[in-house]
Amino acid sequence: xxxxxxxxxxxxxxxxxxxxxxxxxxxxxxxxxxxxxxxxxxxxxxxxxxxxxxxxxxxxxxxxxxxxxxxxxxxxxxxxxxxxxxxxxxxxxxxxxxxxxxxxxxxxxxxxxxxxxxxxxxxxxxxxxxxxxxxxxxxxxxxxxxxxxxxxxxxxxxxxxxxxxxxxxxxxxxxxxxxxxxxxxxxxxxxxxxxxxxxxxxxxxxxxxxxxxxxxxxxxxxx
Numbered sequence: 001x002x003x004x005x006x007x008x009x010x011x012x013x014x015x016x017x018x019x020x021x022x023x024x025x026x027x028x029x030x031x032x033x034x035x036x037x038x039x040x041x042x043x044x045x046x047x048x049x050x051x052x053x054x055x056x057x058x059x060x061x062x063x064x065x066x067x068x069x070x071x072x073x074x075x076x077x078x079x080x081x082x083x084x085x086x087x088x089x090x091x092x093x094x095x096x097x098x099x100x101x102x103x104x105x106x107x108x109x110x111x112x113x114x115x116x117x118x119x120x121x122x123x124x125x126x127x128x129x130x131x132x133x134x135x136x137x138x139x140x141x142x143x144x145x146x147x148x149x150x151x152x153x154x155x156x157x158x159x160x161x162x163x164x165x166x167x168x169x170x171x172x173x174x175x176x177x178x179x180x181x182x183x184x185x186x187x188x189x190x191x192x193x194x195x196x197x198x199x200x201x202x203x204x205x206x207x208x209x210x211x212x213x214x215x216x217x218x219x220x221x222x223x
Contacts, residue, residue, distance in 0.1 A: 001026070001086035003079075005037055008093050026080030030070060033079065034061060037092055062181075064091040106186035108173055115193050117165035122148075123175060123186060128157035133179035136161040138189060139171035142180060168193040 005020040020040050024033060038061060063070045065082065074082070106125045113119040123136065123145075130150040136143050141164045151157035159175070168191050174183040 001084075003084060004087070004089045005040075006089060006091045007037075007041070008091060024079060024084075026084070027078045029075065030063070030077055030079065030082070031075035033090075034063065034075075037061065037063075041094070062093040064093065106173075106175065106184070108187045108189060111187075112190040112192060113163040115166060115168050115191050117163045119163045121161055121163050121173070121189070123159050123161070123173060125151070125157045125175075125186075126155070127151045128159060128175075129177050131177040133177065134159060135176045135180050137174040137176070137180075137183060138164055138166055141166060145175070163189070163191075166191045168196070 002021055002023050005022055007018050007020060020037070022033070022036050022040065024036070065084070065088070070082075106123055108121055108123045110119065110121065113121070121136075128134075128147055128150055130147050134145045134147055136145040136159070143161055143164045145159045145161035147157070147159050149156070149158040170188050170190050173186045173189050175186055176183050
């Protein structure tokens with residue numbers, strides 16, 4: 001039987017989508033249908049945003065049938081048992097991107113903030129998709145982000161976000177271009193507590209630098 005797959009890119013305007021026709025059996029399992037969809041998209045030279053070296057994982061392709069989002073628990077079910085018939089229509093939510101998105105190195109400036117947050121942070125990369133669903137994650141805290149430059153002209157992409165409040169210590173900044181479905185791991189960002197880190201402290205310097213612990217004022221280190 002033939003079924004229709006309405007492919008919707010999460011990063012594109014809602015009115016934009018494309019349709020695929022795929023031939024399946026009633027005994028075809030949902031996980032096999034996912035693989036067929038991924039294969040068809042790959043044949044059209046469209047990569048799915050996922051972990052590095054793992055294109056088209058379950059987090060980057062979601063299937064909806066009869067208004068219900070089908071989870072991985074349904075993967076072993078035959079399509080016939082799910083009520084799929086000839087001409088049935090599925091919606092497939094995906095995030096398209098090029099390989100450069102998840103293979104690139106990212107950096108940020110500034111690299112630190114007080115535990116109160118509120119500091120504007122810029123994240124740089126080689127190529128960011130111009131998505132309206134961009135988010136940044138500081139450790140486990142998610143905040144909104146805006147693409148300021150997609151890198152089309154200068155070759156360097158830049159996004160802007162505001163560091164949220166967070167306990168003192170290092171965190172990893174991660175970036176998502178599909179509203180938090182998938183995340184790309186980025187640079188390390190430091191939080192400090194100005195009430196604790198006031199005054200002068202000893203900073204350990206590697207032995208090969210020819211010095212031991214030296215007293216340094218905090219503002220010389222982080223400001």
